[in-house]
Every structure is written in structure tokens, then in C-alpha cells.
Amino acid sequence: xxxxxxxxxxxxxxxxxxxxxxxxxxxxxxxxxxxxxxxxxxxxxxxxxxxxxxxxxxxxxxxxxxxxxxxxxxxxxxxxxxxxxxxxxxxxxxxxxxxxxxxxxxxxxxxxxxxxxxxxxxxxxxxxxxxxxxxxxxxxxxxxxxxxxxxxxxxxxxxxxxxxxxxxxxxxxxxxxxxxxxxxxxxxxxxxxxxxxxxxxxxxxxxxxxxxx
Amino acid sequence: xxxxxxxxxxxxxxxxxxxxxxxxxxxxxxxxxxxxxxxxxxxxxxxxxxxxxxxxxxxxxxxxxxxxxxxxxxxxxxxxxxxxxxxxxxxxxxxxxxxxxxxxxxxxxxxxxxxxxxxxxxxxxxxxxxxxxxxxxxxxxxxxxxxxxxxxxxxxxxxxxxxxxxxxxxxxxxxxxxxxxxxxxxxxxxxxxxxxxxxxxxxxxxxxxxxxxxxxxxxxxxxxxxxxxxxxxxxxxxxxxxxxxxxxxxxxxxxxxxxxxxxxxxxxxxxxxxxxxxxxxxxxxxxxxxxxxxxxxxxxxxxxxxxxxxxxxxxxxxxxxxxxxxxxxxxxxxxxxxxxxxxxxxxxxxxxxxxxxxxxxxxxxxxxxxxxxxxxxxxxxxxxxxxxxxxxxxxxxxxxxxxxxxxxxxxxxxxxxxxxxxxxxxxxxxxxxxxxxxxxxxxxxxxxxxxxxxxxxxxxxxxxxxxxxxxxxxxxxxxxxxxxxxxxxxxxxxxxxxxxxxxxxxxxxxxxxxxxxxxxxxxxxxxxxxxxxxxxxxxxxxxxxxxxxxxxxxxxxxxxxxxxxxxxxxxxxxxxxxxxxxxxxxxxxxxxxxxxxxxxxxxxxxxxxxxxxxxxxxxxxxxxxxxxxxxxxxxxxx
Numbered sequence: 001x002x003x004x005x006x007x008x009x010x011x012x013x014x015x016x017x018x019x020x021x022x023x024x025x026x027x028x029x030x031x032x033x034x035x036x037x038x039x040x041x042x043x044x045x046x047x048x049x050x051x052x053x054x055x056x057x058x059x060x061x062x063x064x065x066x067x068x069x070x071x072x073x074x075x076x077x078x079x080x081x082x083x084x085x086x087x088x089x090x091x092x093x094x095x096x097x098x099x100x101x102x103x104x105x106x107x108x109x110x111x112x113x114x115x116x117x118x119x120x121x122x123x124x125x126x127x128x129x130x131x132x133x134x135x136x137x138x139x140x141x142x143x144x145x146x147x148x149x150x151x152x153x154x155x156x157x158x159x160x161x162x163x164x165x166x167x168x169x170x171x172x173x174x175x176x177x178x179x180x181x182x183x184x185x186x187x188x189x190x191x192x193x194x195x196x197x198x199x200x201x202x203x204x205x206x207x208x209x210x211x212x213x
Numbered sequence: 214x215x216x217x218x219x220x221x222x223x224x225x226x227x228x229x230x231x232x233x234x235x236x237x238x239x240x241x242x243x244x245x246x247x248x249x250x251x252x253x254x255x256x257x258x259x260x261x262x263x264x265x266x267x268x269x270x271x272x273x274x275x276x277x278x279x280x281x282x283x284x285x286x287x288x289x290x291x292x293x294x295x296x297x298x299x300x301x302x303x304x305x306x307x308x309x310x311x312x313x314x315x316x317x318x319x320x321x322x323x324x325x326x327x328x329x330x331x332x333x334x335x336x337x338x339x340x341x342x343x344x345x346x347x348x349x350x351x352x353x354x355x356x357x358x359x360x361x362x363x364x365x366x367x368x369x370x371x372x373x374x375x376x377x378x379x380x381x382x383x384x385x386x387x388x389x390x391x392x393x394x395x396x397x398x399x400x401x402x403x404x405x406x407x408x409x410x411x412x413x414x415x416x417x418x419x420x421x422x423x424x425x426x427x428x429x430x431x432x433x434x435x436x437x438x439x440x441x442x443x444x445x446x447x448x449x450x451x452x453x454x455x456x457x458x459x460x461x462x463x464x465x466x467x468x469x470x471x472x473x474x475x476x477x478x479x480x481x482x483x484x485x486x487x488x489x490x491x492x493x494x495x496x497x498x499x500x501x502x503x504x505x506x507x508x509x510x511x512x513x514x515x516x517x518x519x520x521x522x523x524x525x526x527x528x529x530x531x532x533x534x535x536x537x538x539x540x541x542x543x544x545x546x547x548x549x550x551x552x553x554x555x556x557x558x559x560x561x562x563x564x565x566x567x568x569x570x571x572x573x574x575x576x577x578x579x580x581x582x583x584x585x586x587x588x589x590x591x592x593x594x595x596x597x598x599x600x601x602x603x604x605x606x607x608x609x610x611x612x613x614x615x616x617x618x619x620x621x622x623x624x625x626x627x628x629x630x631x632x633x634x635x636x637x638x639x640x641x642x643x644x645x646x647x648x649x650x651x652x653x654x655x656x657x658x659x660x661x662x663x664x665x666x667x668x669x670x671x672x673x674x675x676x677x678x679x680x681x682x683x684x685x686x687x688x689x690x691x692x693x694x695x696x697x698x699x700x701x702x703x704x705x706x707x708x709x710x711x712x713x714x715x716x717x718x719x720x721x722x723x724x725x726x727x728x729x730x731x732x733x734x735x736x737x738x739x740x741x742x743x744x745x746x747x748x749x750x751x752x753x754x755x756x757x758x759x760x761x762x763x764x765x766x767x768x769x770x771x772x773x774x775x776x777x778x779x780x781x782x783x784x785x786x787x788x789x790x791x792x793x794x795x796x797x798x799x800x801x802x803x804x805x806x807x808x809x810x811x812x813x814x815x816x817x818x819x820x821x822x823x824x825x826x827x828x829x830x831x832x833x834x835x836x837x838x839x840x841x842x843x844x845x846x847x848x849x850x851x
Contacts, residue, residue, distance in 0.1 A: 023228035044594035084579035
């Protein structure tokens with residue numbers, strides 16, 4: 001068996017760091033981990049995706065269609081973009097942040113009757129795929145922790161609240177402390193803690209939360 | 214990247230990107246000289262060596278192009294030093310002139326060439342299959358599937374190189390380079406560096422006519438001895454299954470991992486024999502023949518061209534003429550695009566006659582959910598100087614079109630490539646590194662329209678000079694924009710000749726583009742600041758009207774690179790905001806700049822996201838009402 005997480009977002013949101021922290025936590029836990037990372041053509045603002053696979057049975061760096069146990073979307077539209085990778089009924093952790101791509105805004109300027117694709121629309125469509133959807137305001141949480149760039153660690157916290165994640169949250173925290181820039185460790189660990197507590201409520205409703213002390 | 218994993222002298226384990234593992238492997242193998250020109254998906258190899266440079270005694274050069282990088286390594290290897298370069302396979306097109314000759318001359322110190330293909334053209338202009346460089350140049354090739362194997366193969370490649378006195382290609386694909394995994398670290402024991410004495414090593418590294426004919430025979434002998442060695446290589450192995458008269462699988466590279474995954478998903482793990490090849494040139498024919506013997510069928514699973522399939526067919530013709538071969542020609546797999554576990558499962562199920570649960574229903578259902586969802590094309594980063602340059606260029610080109618003259622726009626490979634994507638979608642051509650200038654040399658003499666070509670700073674040094682000199686000498690008339698953002702931005706802001714430092718942050722001599730152009734005799738050379746949109750329009754208009762070659766160097770450092778430098782200096786990035794009372798909603802800020810930081814808010818007015826805004830000021834410069842201002846207070850930032 002493997003535990004498969006599909007992580008997606010927008011270039012600049014720190015998916016590589018998020019992946020590194022998870023991978024290091026696997027190493028600390030004696031677990032095999034393999035990833036397939038796609039950064040896209042542009043350095044920022046393009047779509048970014050990571051296939052994160054944990055377990056002895058994880059061979060390919062790519063998750064099969066309908067194979068991901070969890071989908072982590074640091075941007076809401078991106079959750080929908082890769083929805084086919086999530087198992088039916090799998091867990092979707094979605095940032096409430098929407099970043100409208102320039103091509104969408106350009107369309108609105110050209111045709112004033114057009115409307116933006118909304119968070120509500122994205123979430124309601126994901127809910128037609130799985131009932132287990134948690135929407136997280138990671139940007140606000142990151143700001144609250146003192147570092148608006150810590151959306152990625154908020155989601156590491158959210159993931160760590162999931163009972164099926166085969167990683168001890170303490171190991172994830174250790175890994176975070178090793179990969180984030182020195183001087184931001186405390187902020188990131190705070191973001192992690194708040195993220196874990198926030199997600200825990202939603203995940204308990206689905207019956208998949210970890211017992212938090 | 215966590216530097217300590219790469220530089221730790223001790224044994225252990227680390228979670229690493231394959232490209233980092235490649236660098237670690239080479240450092241463990243005591244590599245002494247490395248040289249690169251960056252290119253996705255290999256760039257992190259360069260970056261890792263650059264970051265680790267302070268910890269070791271290897272020499273490193275970020276070269277002007279792949280050919281020079283290859284030659285730097287060849288030079289070091291002639292003198293007995295271990296060397297490594299890495300490039301994408303389209304970079305090998307540039308370097309291949311030298312590669313082919315190195316097959317003839319051979320080398321002395323172990324020389325490793327990491328060459329990455331990009332099936333699916335994720336970050337390349339084509340799906341070129343670089344494996345054919347190996348048989349064509351008689352240079353041996355290894356293909357890893359995982360980060361661990363890549364590291365092991367790089368180390369072994371140095372030994373193979375020295376045993377057979379030939380460079381060794383380690384061929385990867387994007388899904389190998391950009392794969393992370395747990396990697397075993399071995400001890401790092403460096404030998405120390407001191408200059409060699411050529412007079413002690415003296416040997417001829419030349420080839421021409423009679424010499425080439427003689428050396429060709431030696432290459433054939435070398436191939437035979439390499440093949441003999443590869444018959445016993447631990448990089449090839451057979452996994453599971455009883456051969457019987459059934460069907461087996463031949464595979465290599467990342468396709469091997471997809472095969473394991475697919476067999477698991479089909480519930481037949483261990484039931485089908487799999488030959489995993491790690492040495493793919495020369496192919497160990499006796500090993501393959503032994504595997505094929507007695508099989509009724511062979512499924513060949515590989516990406517892109519039927520390279521292994523051809524080998525299997527040739528071997529089977531003598532060893533097992535009745536063998537059914539399933540692969541590209543039989544239609545079980547496509548030569549187009551990359552493989553994944555689902556495509557492999559589908560092909561295997563069909564070839565093996567086992568049930569397969571088709572996923573097209575799920576994909577179709579997902580597609581229906583995505584109806585009307587916006588695309589997210591690659592775009593310029595917030596603060597990107599190209600946005601300013603193109604805002605001015607757009608205005609100048611509009612004027613040119615209005616005058617009835619029209620234009621041909623030759624785009625090129627670099628961050629400015631993003632201009633070919635919606636919503637801008639402006640390019641008549643975009644081929645490969647610096648083809649824009651060559652194309653302009655040809656087109657400008659045969660079309661009525663003004664030809665405009667663009668290159669970046671890194672591409673300028675890489676290969677633009679011959680085409681520019683050609684234009685000067687032949688008095689060709691076109692406009693060339695050189696977008697100088699100080700670094701090779703698209704691959705991760707590596708320093709180049711436009712940067713005042715080089716690998717490892719060491720000092721490098723800057724080579725100003727305009728000085729080269731003027732010295733070569735270009736008569737129209739103007740330097741502009743990319744952010745000064747209004748001031749730049751008339752300059753670009755003059756360059757479009759100039760009766761000759763007109764070169765405009767648009768300069769401003771890459772925003773990501775600049776931001777890092779600002780942070781280091783302790784400078785803050787101050788975002789801009791829209792003063793709603795002044796905004797008249799002409800949307801020039803959106804239409805002329807298309808910045809990811811801009812949105813339209815509920816009341817139809819533009820809004821700038823303070824999290825995304827880089828404070829570049831370009832949008833404020835195109836606003837006729839002065840309603841976009843720097844947010845000096847917290848309140849203005851909301």
C-alpha cells in the first residue's frame with residue numbers, strides 16, 4: 001500500500017519546500033517516499049503540481065488517475081484542475097485563496113458581462129467528486145503566524161491532522177525546522193500548529209482526524 | 214535544497230531531488246571539473262554544484278553554451294581530471310559537434326555527460342529523443358529510473374569512462390530529474406587538487422581523414438568491449454515471473470517504474486518477467502537474447518521513439534523469430550507524450566490479455582467538472598522587466614501596423630517566450646535558442662513587413678553573435694530586442710556573462726551586450742530601462758523605422774533575482790495600490806501589462822494584490838489618470 005498525496009498550487013506558493021518537508025519527515029520515519037514534481041515553464045504564477053507518494057509500494061513518481069488519498073490545493077481553482085487524480089471520496093484540503101490568472105482578468109475587461117470563477121463554484125464542484133472537502137483560509141493563518149509566505153506550512157499542519165497520514169506530526173515539525181529559512185522557523189511552526197488545529201475540526205466531522213493532545 | 218545533505222562527508226540517507234543526488238554522486242566520485250549551461254530539467258544540477266562550491270575543491274564554470282561546457286570538461290579530462298557536464302538534449306544539439314569527435318579521440322579522466330530528454334515537452338520546444346546520440350557517436354549510455362540509481366550510475370560512469378577511455382552519457386528524462394526520493398549517501402573522500410603536467414600525459418586528441426579512419430576501427434572495438442562489460446552490469450536485471458512461453462516486458466528509465474506500478478494495479482506483480490535495462494547503449498545483446506528465448510511475446514515499454522523496440526526486434530530476428538512484439542508499432546503505446554502508470558497499465562493489459570479497468574470515464578467526469586474553469590498559462594512573474602518592455606513594444610508595433618507597414622515577430626526561447634501564450638499570444642515564430650535572429654536574417658530580405666526579433670542576455674551570449682555579425686556584414690535590415698535581465702532567469706536565475714559574479718557567488722567579469730554590438734559595427738544600438746514604458750515607446754519606434762539593423766538592449770534585472778538582492782540588503786518591497794477615487798477604469802493597467810497581481814474587484818475597478826505585487830511600477834506608468842500609486846501606509850495596502 002502507498003499513501004498518495006496530490007499537491008498543487010501556483011508558482012511561488014512554496015510547493016517545493018512543502019514537498020521537501022514531507023519527504024524529510026518520511027525519511028525520519030523510515031518510510032520510502034517518491035515524488036514527481038512539475039514546476040511549469042514560468043518561475044511564478046503558473047500551475048505547479050507535485051505527486052507525493054509514501055510507502056514501500058510506491059514505485060512510479062506519478063499517481064494513477066483516481067489514486068490520490070488526499071488532494072492538497074494551495075489555490076482553489078487548481079484543486080479542480082487536477083481533480084481526476086483524487087480518489088472518489090478522498091480528502092480535499094483546499095485553500096480559500098483564489099488567484100485569478102491574467103487571461104481570466106483579460107476576459108473580464110473585454111466582456112463586461114463575464115464573471116470570475118469563484119471559490120464557491122470551485123468548492124461546490126469538488127464536492128461533487130468527494131464529500132470530504134475542507135476549505136482552509138491559509139493566507140489569513142499564515143499572516144496570523146507572522147509570515148504571509150507560510151501558506152505551505154499551514155497545509156503541512158492540515159495534512160498532519162489527518163489520521164491516515166503515516167507520519168508523526170512531530171517528525172513533520174522537525175523537518176519544517178530544517179527546510180525553512182533560518183529566522184522563520186518559529187513563524188512556520190506556529191503556522192503549522194494553527195493549520196493542524198483548524199483542519200482537525202473539519203477532519204473530525206469526516207471521522208478522519210488524528211487525536212490531538 | 215538542504216545544502217548539508219549534499220556536502221555532508223558522512224554516510225547516511227537523505228531525501229533528495231534526483232538532480233541533487235547526481236551532484237552528490239559526482240562529488241563522492243571526486244569530480245574535479247564541472248561546467249554547465251542551464252536547461253530544464255537539469256538546471257538544479259548546476260545550482261547544487263554552485264551552492265556546494267564553497268565546500269570542495271572542484272572547479273566550476275557556468276559556460277556560454279552547452280558546447281563550450283562540454284569542451285571545458287573534455288579539456289579537463291584530456292589532462293586526467295574527472296569532469297561532468299549536464300544539459301538537456303536540445304542543448305546536446307548545440308554540443309554534438311564536439312560530442313561526435315570525442316567518440317573518436319576518447320578521453321583520459323572520467324568524463325560524464327548527463328543528458329536529459331523532456332518527453333511531453335514540459336519545458337522544451339520539442340520531444341526530441343536524445344538516446345540516438347549514443348549509437349550515432351559510439352558513446353556509451355546509461356539510463357537511471359530513480360534518484361538513487363542516477364547517483365549510482367553517475368559514480369559508475371566515471372569508472373566506465375576511465376576503463377574504456379570514452380565519455381559516458383547518463384540519459385535522464387524530466388520524470389527522473391524532477392523525482393525526489395530517499396538516497397543512500399556514501400562517504401565523501403576528496404583527493405585534493407593540483408595541476409597536472411601535460412608533458413607527462415601527452416597524447417594526441419585529434420582526428421581527420423586517415424586518423425579518423427583508423428580511430429573509427431578502434432571505436433568499433435570499444436563498442437564490442439563495452440557490450441561485453443554491459444552483459445554483466447548490475448544496472449540490468451530481470452525481475453520476477455516464470456518465462457515459460459508467456460510474455461515478458463523489456464523496459465528502461467522511468468517507464469520501468471510505471472511498469473511496476475501498472476503490474477501492481479493490474480494485480481499481476483511478480484507474475485510477468487521484466488527485463489530492466491540500465492545500459493542502453495550498447496545494448497547487451499546476449500542478455501536480451503537470453504531473456505527473449507522461450508518467450509511468446511515481448512512488450513517493450515519506453516517513452517518517445519521505439520529505440521529499445523528496434524533493438525529487441527533485431528535480436529529476436531535471430532534468437533526468437535516467432536516472438537510477438539508489443540510496443541509502438543503494434544499501437545500499444547504512442548511515440549507521442551510521456552507515459553504514466555495508467556497508459557502503461559492499459560498497454561500491458563491489452564498485450565497480456567488481462568482485464569483492465571478503463572479510466573476514461575473518470576477523466577470524462579472530471580473534464581465535465583472543469584467546464585468554464587480558467588486556464589493558467591505560463592506568464593511573466595509580477596515585477597518581470599519583460600512586461601514593461603513588451604508594453605512599450607506593443608504600443609510601437611500598434612503604431613507600425615496603423616501605418617500600414619506591419620511586422621513579423623520572431624520570438625525565442627527564454628522567459629520572453631511567455632508572450633506566445635494567451636492573453637497576449639503574439640509571435641509569428643519561436644523555434645529554439647536564438648533561431649529568432651537567424652530567421653530574421655532570412656526573412657527581412659524577402660517580406661515587406663518589418664522583422665522584429667527578440668533574444669535574452671543568456672541567449673545573446675549563447676549563440677546570437679554569429680547571426681548578429683551576419684546581419685551587420687550583409688547589411689540586413691531588422692530590429693533586434695535584447696532583453697537583458699542580468700541572469701538566466703527561466704531556469705532559476707543562474708548567473709551569466711551579464712552578471713558580475715559567477716558560480717558559487719564568485720566574481721565574474723561582466724560582458725556588456727551593447728559594447729559587443731557597437732564594437733562589431735552595429736550603427737543603431739540603444740539601451741533602455743525596461744520599466745520606463747512611456748520613454749521607451751519612441752526609442753522602439755525609431756528602431757522599427759531604422760533603415761538597417763537596429764538593436765535595442767532593454768535592461769532591468771529579473772524581478773526574482775532583484776528581490777533576493779533587495780532582501781539581502783534589507784530593502785522592503787513596497788506594493789502599489791489603485792486609488793479608487795482617481796480610477797476612470799480605462800483598464801490600461803490590465804490590458805497593457807497583464808500582471809498576475811491585478812484583478813477586477815466587485816465594483817469593476819482594478820485591484821492590486823499586495824501579496825503578489827512586486828512594486829515594479831509598470832502598471833502605474835501606463836495609467837493615464839495617475840491612479841496607481843505606491844502603497845506607503847498599511848491602509849493603502851489593503
